[in-house]
Amino acid sequence: MIFFKEFWLRAINILRSKFYDSGKFGRLFPFLPPFAQDTEKVRMALLEIGKKGAGAIMDQPANNLDNPNILAGFTFFGQFIDHDITFDPTSNLEQQNNPEAVENFRTPALELDHVYGGGPIVNPYLYDFKQGGIKFLVERVSLDGNSPNDIPRNSQNTALTNDPRNDENMIIGQLHLAFLKFHNAVVDFVKADGVTAPDQVFSEAQRLVRWHYQWIILNEYLPHIVGKPLVDNILEKGRKFYKWRNKPFIPVEFAVAAFRFGHSQVRPFYQVNDKFIAPIFDSSLDLANPDPNDLRGGKRAPRRFVQWGNFFNTGTGTPQQGKKIDTILSSPLFDLPFVSDPSSLAQRNLLRNLTFGLPSGQSVAKVMSIKPLDRSDLNDVAQLGFDRSTPLWFYILREAQVKADGRMLGPVGSRIVAEVLIGLLQGDKMSFLSQNPCWVPTLGKDGNFRMADLLKFAGVV
Numbered sequence: 001m002i003f004f005k006e007f008w009l010r011a012i013n014i015l016r017s018k019f020y021d022s023g024k025f026g027r028l029f030p031f032l033p034p035f036a037q038d039t040e041k042v043r044m045a046l047l048e049i050g051k052k053g054a055g056a057i058m059d060q061p062a063n064n065l066d067n068p069n070i071l072a073g074f075t076f077f078g079q080f081i082d083h084d085i086t087f088d089p090t091s092n093l094e095q096q097n098n099p100e101a102v103e104n105f106r107t108p109a110l111e112l113d114h115v116y117g118g119g120p121i122v123n124p125y126l127y128d129f130k131q132g133g134i135k136f137l138v139e140r141v142s143l144d145g146n147s148p149n150d151i152p153r154n155s156q157n158t159a160l161t162n163d164p165r166n167d168e169n170m171i172i173g174q175l176h177l178a179f180l181k182f183h184n185a186v187v188d189f190v191k192a193d194g195v196t197a198p199d200q201v202f203s204e205a206q207r208l209v210r211w212h213y214q215w216i217i218l219n220e221y222l223p224h225i226v227g228k229p230l231v232d233n234i235l236e237k238g239r240k241f242y243k244w245r246n247k248p249f250i251p252v253e254f255a256v257a258a259f260r261f262g263h264s265q266v267r268p269f270y271q272v273n274d275k276f277i278a279p280i281f282d283s284s285l286d287l288a289n290p291d292p293n294d295l296r297g298g299k300r301a302p303r304r305f306v307q308w309g310n311f312f313n314t315g316t317g318t319p320q321q322g323k324k325i326d327t328i329l330s331s332p333l334f335d336l337p338f339v340s341d342p343s344s345l346a347q348r349n350l351l352r353n354l355t356f357g358l359p360s361g362q363s364v365a366k367v368m369s370i371k372p373l374d375r376s377d378l379n380d381v382a383q384l385g386f387d388r389s390t391p392l393w394f395y396i397l398r399e400a401q402v403k404a405d406g407r408m409l410g411p412v413g414s415r416i417v418a419e420v421l422i423g424l425l426q427g428d429k430m431s432f433l434s435q436n437p438c439w440v441p442t443l444g445k446d447g448n449f450r451m452a453d454l455l456k457f458a459g460v461v
């Protein structure tokens, strides 16, 4: 009887309205049915697709390929963007979730709320009050006053950030640090420009930091991920699918499927500096070790810093490439040290596609007037019943593999990612696109500004 009740609760369709609140999640395609009903059989099949180990569909260490089109740094820039706009720490993997009832703990705007928090008055622990409270607090990886910087931490090494995920691995942690230092350098720039009142210095620096970050998303990140022609097309002709009534919201097709494409870009190992190369995670290592031989976050030690020439074209090293975007994930992601039941990121993503009632990749392709993948492109999931109705996350990865050789997203994934990121900029009254669409970066050269320029301006290369 209990089983029957559970089964019934899982199988019902949840309400799908079109009127979303920007503090909650919503849907792009509320009229499309879920890719599958939530049954034990379907759950077992999804766990099979996302399992680790020999013979697994998504865990194939021998087939991890470099993406010649995208440098490794953009993986973590993507993760950083994700942490700026979407955070769902409450929905349940065990049951159906209604996006409209699930709170998004981030504002759906590309405004760096995971860095600034509510500002120096609301989140004073983020700021350096020896410097007037308008710069961020930064620390060092060791007591040596010449050692590289680290994000500030409390006595238990918990990062003092407005989003704990920005210390989930040490590369995203160091990217967070780069943004703290970028803001601090821009504060000096604004002061040198003659602004004196601390409040004005802070808000002008914050505006410049946000606009340069938004510029990079639009002019460097998105062209790599979805191609420049699509970005230009959406800017010129408008969005076809991502619409809102009052304010932008984050659609689950983006947060739970399309933008999780980045999990496939993660390499198993990274050379982070001249002396430190390690797996991104190794869950067999002792949790209490202050300096484990992996790149997990939450640790401070002299070797735990990033030389950005290993990640971006800074001219100071040989950057590593990101991994190709395909249905293979690096092995460490199948056994994350900081989550359990399941600890496989692939299984978690697939179960979320189910519990949020996401449509299939094929049905989204049809709505977009894009020819869906052939069934023969999905042979490996046919026996599990997913070659005609494929979970959107898996479909988008396979589409990138088949239609773009893993170098960028395919047409369905590109359209969702580009419409949402551009839409968030267009829907934010304070973004440069809304305030001054003709603006060009003031901190760059020749009217441009790239990640490498940001890192140089921040003084971290």
Ligand code: HEM
Binding pocket: 075, 076, 078, 079, 082, 086, 087, 088, 089, 168, 169, 254, 255, 256, 259, 260, 261, 262, 263, 265, 266, 280, 336, 339, 345, 348, 349, 352
């Ligand atoms: C080492 C790198 C990364 C790790 C370990 C990681 C891990 C995770 C984990 C554990 C979750 C929650 C899974 C769940 O319970 O459903 C998650 C969610 C997510 N990840 Fe990643 N991730 C990484 C990189 C990325 C990248 C590069 C992107 C995008 C470019 C990305 C996009 C997302 C998105 C959109 C979510 C949903 C966030 C939310 O709404 O709460 N991640 N990731």
